[in-house]
Amino acid sequence: MITLDKYPIGEYHYAKNEASGSLDGPWGTFYWADVLDGMSGIVERYEGKIQLIYLDPPFMTGCIYRYRQKIGEKGYLEHIAYSDRWVEGKKHYLDFMTEVFEHVYSLLNPEGSFFLHVDYRTCAYLRIILDKIFGEKNFLNEIIWHYQSGGRAKRHFSRKHDNILFYRKSPKHYFNMEALGKERGTKKRNNMKMQVDDNGRVSWTIKSGGRIYRYYEDSKIYPSDVWTDISHLHQRDPERIGYDTQKPEALLERIILSSSRPGDVVADFFAGSGTTLSVATMLSRKWIGMDSSPHAMNVCRKRLLGLGARNDFAIYYKGKSRPIGKSELIVEKQVDQYPDDGENSKRIHTIRIVDYKPASDTRIHVLENVDQDIKGMEYIDYWAVGHIKGDLFYPIKCVWRMDGQSVINDTITLNGSMNKDLVVHLVDILGDQHFYKFI
Ligand SMILES: C[S@@+](CC[C@H](N)C(=O)[O-])C[C@H]1O[C@@H](n2cnc3c(N)ncnc32)[C@H](O)[C@@H]1O
CATH class of the missing domain: 2.20.70 (Ubiquitin Ligase Nedd4; Chain: W;)
Known part of the structure; x- marks a missing residue:
């Protein structure tokens, strides 16, 4: 196999079900992009069309955040997912967020709402900026999300809450308290x-x-602006994907149910592990996601595919799609015809990965409980076989690694005549993606 000279600009996963949005574009769209570049690129298309925007941006913590990817039964491969260090200082951070908020405001529809998830570090500063952009009268709540987590401070009170600032675009905003009653x-x-x-x-x-x-007892209670009933994701939580700063689905469920209807568009431009996109899908909302981290893109792809036939989504690469260095993929392809005569004969294409060598060096990643001698299929986290049409890759079938799996299936079979050239899309455990064509 040889790598493609020209990479596609994205991939389009068709759900092939009635609920999918294929007629007017995909149900969900993820942009692998830096937020300012990505948001300015979509303003023209989505201006005044988005119902709900939830953002969980970097909090200015000064920390580096990781993605601990499970490998095999007990192993981990640790990547840097993103950095929350702002060496140029607070002004730089606030200028960056101001630009993001200006885009948020123009993307929201008049019934729309904005939820900004931050903490004590920047909440007061961002509130003042948002009051200017949205108008003070459109500020609705400062939600306190209080959680119990390990660690106790000794010189001040322990910090056990995040702040979620809730703004409406205009007094026409949609809000459904009934949907939240328990x-x-x-x-x-x-x-x-x-x-x-x-x-x-x-x-x-x-x-x-x-x-x-x-x-x-059978009457309902409704949440106030202090949320104590949603636990943060503890170490062994089954929801946990290994992406630091992942938020619980219950939190997004409350926000999405309160401020959008089925079929509305919900957006998250710091998507991380894809919590918003996943919950939006489960609640039948359309979605737009964005993130600059390749690991976020790879985690979101698998998380969305894991939701099954409900989903229909595209991923656009506005980040770097070609890794530095050369990878090597060896594949065996066999075409069988059953029965091999007659008009109704059926072709079966069997594509099997024989070997793979990544372009990047595993030594730059930290491995724990993993046999250092990883080889072949063990490197592969996701792969798909499909076609390139226009600038997009359309997977026909794909396979991906689930937690605890040391290798994924090395074979994909396709039925039909397959007139167009088949292309293989592969994402390895180092986070690099490659496209190959048959020689
Ligand atoms: C706090 S995390 C979001 C976590 C997410 N809510 C979840 O549940 O997984 C912030 C995300 O913002 C992304 N990010 C940071 N700076 C960015 C930028 N300039 N453009 C796009 N994404 C960025 C990071 O890669 C990270 O995934």
């Missing part, structure tokens, strides 16, 4: 008296200030 449930309430009426309906009463307050 039944009070049967939990015993201290200091309250339980009563059961003639119909068997259970209520709890409490006397306060000379008045009696009554709550029915």
Whole structure:
């Protein structure tokens, strides 16, 4: 196989189901791009069209964040996912965020809302910038997301919350509190008296200030602006993908349900591991994602494919798509015809990876509990066989690594005549992607 001279500008995964958005473009679109470059590139197309934007940007922590990719049963390969160091200082960070917010404002539709997820470091500064862009009257809440995590401070109170600033684009904004209601449930309430009426309906009463307050167990409770009921992702949480700073799906579910309807467009321009995109898909919202990290792109691709036939999405490469150095892929292709005569004969193409050598050097990555002598298929995290049409790669079938798998299937079979040239798209565990054609 030889690498393609001209790389496609992206890939298009067709879901082939009725709910997919194929008629007017994909259901979801991910841009592998720096946010300012990527957002200015989409303003023309999406101006005033996005219903909900959630951003979880770098917090100015001064830290480097990692993606700990599971390899084999117990191993890890540690990558740098992104840096949150702002060597040029706070002004540089705030100027960058101001530019992002200006794009956010023009992308939102008049019914739209914006949720900015930050913490104590920058919340006050960003609030002032956002008040200017959105107008003070359009600031709706500062949500406190309080969580329990390890570690206790000794010289001040422990910092156990994030701040989520909630703005509307205009007073016409859509907000659905009903969608967030949860039944009070049967939990015993201290200091309250339980009563059961003639119909068997259970209520709890409490006397306060000379008045009696009554709550029915089957009535709903709604979240306030302090969220204590959503746990952050602990070390062994099954949701955890290994991408530092990944947020829980329950958090995004609450935000998406509150401020969008099925079919609306939800966007996240610092997508990371793809929590927003994944929850948007599960709640039948269209989505736009963006991230400059190749690891974020690779993690999002697999996470979205894992959702199965519900999804239909494109990934555009505005980042670097060609890795430095040369990789080597050896593939065996066989075409069989069944039955080999007659009009209805069917062709089966079997494509098998025989060997692969990555372009990058594994020594720049930290390996834990992994046999250093990785070879062949063990390097491959995702691969697909498909066609290039126009500037896009259309995978026909793809295979990807799940947690705990040391190797993925080395064979893909395709049925049909396959008139066009078949192309292989491969992403290795180092995060590099390559496109190859048959010689
Ligand atoms: C806090 S993480 C987002 C985590 C995400 N909410 C999740 O649940 O996984 C911030 C993301 O912003 C991305 N990022 C940082 N600077 C960026 C830039 N200039 N352009 C695009 N993405 C950027 C990082 O790669 C990282 O994935």
